[in-house]
Amino acid sequence: xxxxxxxxxxxxxxxRVFFALTPDAATRERIxxxxxxxxxxxxxxxxxxxxxxxxxxxxxxxxxxACLEQAAARVAVQPFTLSLDRVAVFPRRALWFGCQEMxxxxxxxxRKLSSVLEQHCRYRPEDRPYVPHVTLQRKPRIVIGxxxxxxxxxxxxxxxxxxxxxxxxxxxxxEIARWS
Numbered sequence: 670x671x672x673x674x675x676x677x678x679x680x681x682x683x684x685r686v687f688f689a690l691t692p693d694a695a696t697r698e699r700i701x702x703x704x705x706x707x708x709x710x711x712x713x714x715x716x717x718x719x720x721x722x723x724x725x726x727x728x729x730x731x732x733x734x735a736c737l738e739q740a741a742a743r744v745a746v747q748p749f750t751l752s753l754d755r756v757a758v759f760p761r762r763a764l765w766f767g768c769q770e771m772x773x774x775x776x777x778x779x780r781k782l783s784s785v786l787e788q789h790c791r792y793r794p795e796d797r798p799y800v801p802h803v804t805l806q807r808k809p810r811i812v813i814g815x816x817x818x819x820x821x822x823x824x825x826x827x828x829x830x831x832x833x834x835x836x837x838x839x840x841x842x843x844e845i846a847r848w849s
Contacts, residue, residue: 683728685833689720704805709764711806736790749774754820764809765802
């Protein structure tokens with residue numbers, strides 16, 4: 670059961686949110702099956718939580734949530750295929766699948782979304798480089814870095830605004846809205 674939603678100083682409920690690409694059921698299952706081939710000694714992420722974060726926002730109240738939804742509606746997705754062809758570790762943080770070469774369409778989508786959120790919703794882009802990835806394990810103890818062959822093809826034609834709720838078993842993600 671999700672933890673209670675945080676309450677802001679003015680009494681409004683605050684949600685922890687982010688924008689993401691979420692795989693369809695078949696792609697999610699291909700990722701899950703391939704993830705079993707890699708054990709970095711970390712806590713396994715449930716398949717229903719697989720996603721690629723486009724923009725992390727954090728805790729927001731109702732007004733900012735409405736702004737995020739309105740701004741995101743201005744961003745169109747140019748459909749593309751993402752090739753998950755790399756397995757790697759962010760030391761002590763995550764084992765993940767990603768792409769050796771980011772598709773231009775993904776780079777453009779992430780930049781457009783970030784830009785429109787900055788212009789309309791007081792979003793501050795991160796300083797660190799964008800590294801699209803699907804987290805498979807948290808807090809890995811072993812470093813892995815290699816090609817993933819055969820690659821997993823993921824057809825992308827939409828993005829979502831996701832909610833993150835903390836539970837005793839770990840975070841639970843649910844979709845608030847989706848744009849094509």
